[in-house]
Amino acid sequence: MRSTTPKYRFRACLAVAALGLAALTACSTTDSTTTSDGLTKVKLQLQWFKQGQFAGYLAAVDQGFYKEQGLDVEILDGGTDIVPQTVLAQGQADYAIAWVPKALASREAGAGITDVAQIFQRSGTKQVSFKNAGISGPGDLRGKKVGNWGYGNEFELFAGMTKAGIDPAKDVKLVQQQFDMNAFLAHDIDAAQAMSYNEYAQLLEVENPATGKLYTADDFATIDWNDQGVAMLQDAIWANTSKLKDTKYADQTVKFIAASLKGWAFCRDNVDKCRDITVAAGSTLGASHQQWQITEINKLIWPSPNGIGMMDKAAWDRTVTIARSTKNQEGATVLTKDPDADAYSTEYVTKALDLLKSQGLDVNGGGYTAKPVTLVEGGK
Incomplete structure (x- = not known):
């Protein structure tokens, strides 16, 4: 029979949770x-x-x-x-x-x-724009509506803009982006965050109203943070x-x-x-x-x-x-x-x-x- 000690230990951990993560970490067990x-x-x-x-x-x-x-x-x-x-x-x-x-x-x-x-040896984060927006690098984000998810996902973007001489707090309009590409497709965002393996693919799975066919990579421009020297480990x-x-x-x-x-x-x-x-x-x-x-x-x-x-x-x-x-x-x-x-x-x-x-x-x-x-x- 398994010991019941872990149950009591878990209750004790809950009791000290208010002391902070460090205390809870020291107390915890699997x-x-x-x-x-x-x-x-x-x-x-x-x-x-x-x-x-x-x-x-x-x-x-x-x-x-x-x-x-x-x-x-x-x-x-x-x-x-x-x-x-x-x-x-x-x-x-x-x-x-x-x-x-x-x-x-x-x-x-x-x-x-x-x-x-x-x-992961490389970052999968990109900033995506429609090709006709004229955004080919971080420096082109100045004055644009720039989407980001927040929650710690934005640091490559902010580092890239800073490196390009752009103050993220003053030189762009930051838009809180949902975890989808709807606002971007509606043109409420000029450059949106996208993972190469997820949101970017979602764009290519949508019909382009101008052609009646799916969007292709030729419809978009991307900024790859690996190329900009500000990629972070994921x-x-x-x-x-x-x-x-x-x-x-x-x-x-x-x-x-x-x-x-x-x-x-x-x-x-x-x-x-x-x-x-x-x-x-x-x-x-x-x-x-x-x-x-x-x-x-x-x-x-x-x-x-x-x-x-x-x-x-x-x-x-x-x-x-x-x-x-x-x-x-x-x-x-x-x-x-x-x-x-x-x-x-x-x-x-x-x-x-x-x-x-x-x-x-x-x-x-x-x-x-x-x-x-x-x-x-x-x-x-």
């Missing part, structure tokens, strides 16, 4: 259990609903890669009201997927979390910092990373299959959209010259610099100080990569070439 066939139960918290952005983890479940490592992984949907790094810090999940700047902000506020595998696997001191959790972390990376390698080589896995998992948008999304996600991951999940120190330093120096609409920066040494670790991903390489898996994807995807109306 009570690992095992299945009847001896697998360790693990919870992974996503930062959004199940979609191609998370296909590697869905594939690792579907293809049995987690089971190969002795894990029974439950994938938890995210949403607008869910902060994955907080769920992790509070002990309600064993691992979480989160963008680095947002997670570092939570860490500075007291969340005991560590980036243990940096999955999706990473985060673990509980204090629990990493425990050998059992540390070993589990290596296994979890290894299976997850194997899932992403599978989706690199089997896009169609991963599309079907994602749709079957309950993705809101359909098959063509998910195929586009997985293909675009692959572009953010592959090639990984140092191995998938390995941290690029230059990209980390750039992310921290932007997070410390760029102000949001309220005049605040993401971070007030540099993160400490435990903010990220390559120890566990290195071991995971060694394991996968011993199995003959290509962990670099040097020969990866994306195949064209044909979108259909509504992403069906």
